Amino acid sequence: MDLALDELSVAIGGNTLVRHLTLDVPAGSVVGLVGPNGSGKSTALRCVYRALRPSGGTVRVGGTDLASLGLRRSARTVAALTQESGTDLDFTVREIVALGRTPYLRGNEPLGAAEHALCEDAMGRMDVRHLADRGVLTLSGGERQRVLVARALVQSPEVLVLDEPTNHLDIRHQVELLSLLRESGLTVLVVLHDLNLAAAVCDRIGVLSAGRLVASGTPAEVLTVALVREVFGVDAHVVTHPLTGDPQLLYALTPRHVTKGHPA
Numbered sequence: 001m002d003l004a005l006d007e008l009s010v011a012i013g014g015n016t017l018v019r020h021l022t023l024d025v026p027a028g029s030v031v032g033l034v035g036p037n038g039s040g041k042s043t044a045l046r047c048v049y050r051a052l053r054p055s056g057g058t059v060r061v062g063g064t065d066l067a068s069l070g071l072r073r074s075a076r077t078v079a080a081l082t083q084e085s086g087t088d089l090d091f092t093v094r095e096i097v098a099l100g101r102t103p104y105l106r107g108n109e110p111l112g113a114a115e116h117a118l119c120e121d122a123m124g125r126m127d128v129r130h131l132a133d134r135g136v137l138t139l140s141g142g143e144r145q146r147v148l149v150a151r152a153l154v155q156s157p158e159v160l161v162l163d164e165p166t167n168h169l170d171i172r173h174q175v176e177l178l179s180l181l182r183e184s185g186l187t188v189l190v191v192l193h194d195l196n197l198a199a200a201v202c203d204r205i206g207v208l209s210a211g212r213l214v215a216s217g218t219p220a221e222v223l224t225v226a227l228v229r230e231v232f233g234v235d236a237h238v239v240t241h242p243l244t245g246d247p248q249l250l251y252a253l254t255p256r257h258v259t260k261g262h263p264a
């Protein structure tokens with residue numbers, strides 16, 4: 001099921017945070033949203049998981065305006081890992097993951113065997129099964145993040161939106177999570193700060209700057225020296241990953257007085 005942001009605008013308190021954003025996420029593809037701090041990435045995503053009502057434009061899933069769907073139906077369609085996906089409830093990991101099935105249950109209906117199996121599978125995929133009986137409040141930041149991804153997976157969505165999902169994750173879990181996203185077959189819209197991870201996982205990338213989409217295309221089309229300088233104010237070198245062919249950016253820190261024996 002495809003996701004389409006069509007002329008999306010968000011204005012709050014007289015400030016326009018997102019301006020006429022049009023972005024397509026074809027079914028089964030991974031599209032990244034990148035941009036400097038404060039450029040409107042999370043705000044745009046909030047409209048997709050319905051934490052925010054856009055002031056203009058529409059979000060469509062499979063051609064249907066998301067706003068026209070009931071909340072239960074939309075929770076079965078779109079799952080989100082957000083900056084606000086707090087786990088401040090004193091629940092076990094297993095209980096938190098099971099909450100992902102809520103849109104499929106009536107009242108206090110308990111989970112059946114198939115639902116439990118789904119939860120176990122998601123915990124296995126996110127490498128948190130050994131934590132299942134731990135209180136979620138006792139977890140490290142990375143462990144908690146993986147629990148939240150497991151909860152989103154058991155929601156069995158068609159569309160997955162994630163805001164900085166690699167936050168707190170060590171490099172192994174970053175690579176595993178992004179590989180899982182790519183192989184999930186889900187329609188994925190993901191905000192990432194790491195442009196190299198974005199280049200590795202995304203079919204296409206949209207670049208936001210001051211609330212506007214300033215570039216979109218394949219990683220190789222978008223992640224150019226000129227764009228990185230213009231949008232992020234950073235000088236980068238672009239190299240090609242020797243195995244995957246993805247563009248990868250190299251950055252040099254501001255030179256020291258003397259670098260490795262070479263006078264500056």
Ligand SMILES: Nc1ncnc2c1ncn2[C@@H]1O[C@H](COP(=O)(O)OP(=O)(O)OP(=O)(O)O)[C@@H](O)[C@H]1O
Pocket residue numbers: 012013015017035036037038039040041042043044
């Ligand atoms: N509810 C709000 N009221 C007023 N301003 C807001 C509100 N939410 C966000 N903003 C502002 O809108 C701008 C965009 O915020 P947003 O969180 O979407 O940026 P972002 O691109 O996700 O940033 P970051 O990379 O830092 O996470 C920021 O300047 C932020 O301070």
